Amino acid sequence: MALTDPSKRLEAMPPYMFAELERRIADKRAAGIDVISLGIGDPDMATYPHVVEAMQAAVADSANQNYPSNRGREEFHRGFSDFYRSRFGVEIDPDSEVIPAIGAKECIYNLCFAFLDPGDVALASDPGYPVYTGGPILAGAEAVLLPLLPKRDFAPDLGRVDQLTRERARLLFLNYPNNPSGAIVPDGFFEEVVEFARENEILVVHDNAYSETTYDGYVAPSFLATPGAKEVGVEVFSLSKGYNMTGWRVGAILGNADAIETYWRLKTNVDSGLFEAIQLAAVAALNGSQAPVREMNAIYSRRRDLVVDTLRAIGVDVDSPRGTIYVWAPVPEGHTSTSFAEMVLEEAAVVVSPGSMYGRSGEGFFRISLTTPDSRLTEALERMREHLT
Numbered sequence: 518m519a520l521t522d523p524s525k526r527l528e529a530m531p532p533y534m535f536a537e538l539e540r541r542i543a544d545k546r547a548a549g550i551d552v553i554s555l556g557i558g559d560p561d562m563a564t565y566p567h568v569v570e571a572m573q574a575a576v577a578d579s580a581n582q583n584y585p586s587n588r589g590r591e592e593f594h595r596g597f598s599d600f601y602r603s604r605f606g607v608e609i610d611p612d613s614e615v616i617p618a619i620g621a622k623e624c625i626y627n628l629c630f631a632f633l634d635p636g637d638v639a640l641a642s643d644p645g646y647p648v649y650t651g652g653p654i655l656a657g658a659e660a661v662l663l664p665l666l667p668k669r670d671f672a673p674d675l676g677r678v679d680q681l682t683r684e685r686a687r688l689l690f691l692n693y694p695n696n697p698s699g700a701i702v703p704d705g706f707f708e709e710v711v712e713f714a715r716e717n718e719i720l721v722v723h724d725n726a727y728s729e730t731t732y733d734g735y736v737a738p739s740f741l742a743t744p745g746a747k748e749v750g751v752e753v754f755s756l757s758k759g760y761n762m763t764g765w766r767v768g769a770i771l772g773n774a775d776a777i778e779t780y781w782r783l784k785t786n787v788d789s790g791l792f793e794a795i796q797l798a799a800v801a802a803l804n805g806s807q808a809p810v811r812e813m814n815a816i817y818s819r820r821r822d823l824v825v826d827t828l829r830a831i832g833v834d835v836d837s838p839r840g841t842i843y844v845w846a847p848v849p850e851g852h853t854s855t856s857f858a859e860m861v862l863e864e865a866a867v868v869v870s871p872g873s874m875y876g877r878s879g880e881g882f883f884r885i886s887l888t889t890p891d892s893r894l895t896e897a898l899e900r901m902r903e904h905l906t
């Protein structure tokens with residue numbers, strides 16, 4: 518084995534399929550072509566001013582500058598507990614049912630190490646956020662994909678999980694409103710999940726990264742509002758998208774107290790907690806005015822309409838999403854996800870994400886993110902209308 522060879526677990530990660538697409542984007546930019554990316558889901562607008570001000574005060578206070586505890590500050594526990602009560606109607610015990618996460622990504626990854634051993638299975642939404650599959654593989658376990666298809670409103674068919682897989686499964690990753698499909702949770706599905714988890718003794722991890730980003734009057738629920746959910750699951754909440762805080766790395770895990778204790782045990786061996794000033798800024802975001810969240814959603818819903826109208830005009834049969842910052846659309850006849858993304862890049866100098874990036878069941882789709890400033894988004898859509906009709 519060579520000095521710099523990666524571990525077998527890292528080698529086992531699926532190969533990166535989109536090197537060719539990225540090379541083409543880089544070549545175009547190097548040739549001076551103005552490529553507009555609608556690929557990445559990173560809000561283009563600033564963190565809300567009252568949150569930045571809370572951070573500025575907290576960062577200047579030397580009491581916040583030491584190692585944080587992985588359990589988090591009391592203000593953080595209470596702030597989340599108050600937010601979950603007022604926003605979702607969910608009671609969270611501030612002492613045992615919530616601790617900080619350094620973003621949802623960290624939390625999901627570390628949950629794999631806290632709960633999975635070699636031979637175990639994590640059931641993962643497909644298409645889905647890549648850590649649902651990469652986390653289990655890096656933990657030496659296996660990810661079994663649960664297809665999310667339009668004909669089932671993007672809810673997995675839990676009845677199709679075979680007995681042996683049920684016996685090996687320890688975690689079930691779900692996410693609504695869903696990245697990348699933009700789907701909201703179908704009525705009754707969370708209840709079905711609680712039943713399934715109880716029957717098969719599987720810990721549910723609901724990734725709630727997009728609950729605050731919804732449109733057309735839709736209000737997304739917490740999984741924890743489902744009767745019995747706390748007995749079988751946890752929810753990972755992130756401030757990244759709803760509060761324009763992707764760079765801050767802040768979220769929380771809430772719900773089942775024993776599962777949270779296990780996650781905490783793992784984390785005490787891995788990291789040294791979330792900067793306390795950021796914890797206080799998160800409290801300011803959650804307990805302060807939610808008007809900026811509504812304003813952001815008005816901007817995204819206007820952009821969503823522009824994207825959906827343009828796609829329909831060029832013959833793409835797309836549903837208008839009621840949540841998330843993504844439009845998920847089928848590629849035109851005769852294309853794969855990648856060939857369509859390559860064609861859009863060649864013809865219009867616009868980057869869309871091939872759906873297959875998010876898993877096998879994403880093949881045949883592409884994703885457009887709504888986080889590009891209005892003028893650039895309009896320009897990208899005009900180019901698509903001009904070159905793809």
Ligand SMILES: Cc1ncc(COP(=O)(O)O)c(C=O)c1O
Pocket residue numbers: 558619620621622623646692696724726755756757763767768
């Ligand atoms: C479904 C989902 N979960 C988690 C994340 C990452 O969240 P965080 O920034 O809190 O790590 C993303 C980011 O795109 C996401 O789409």
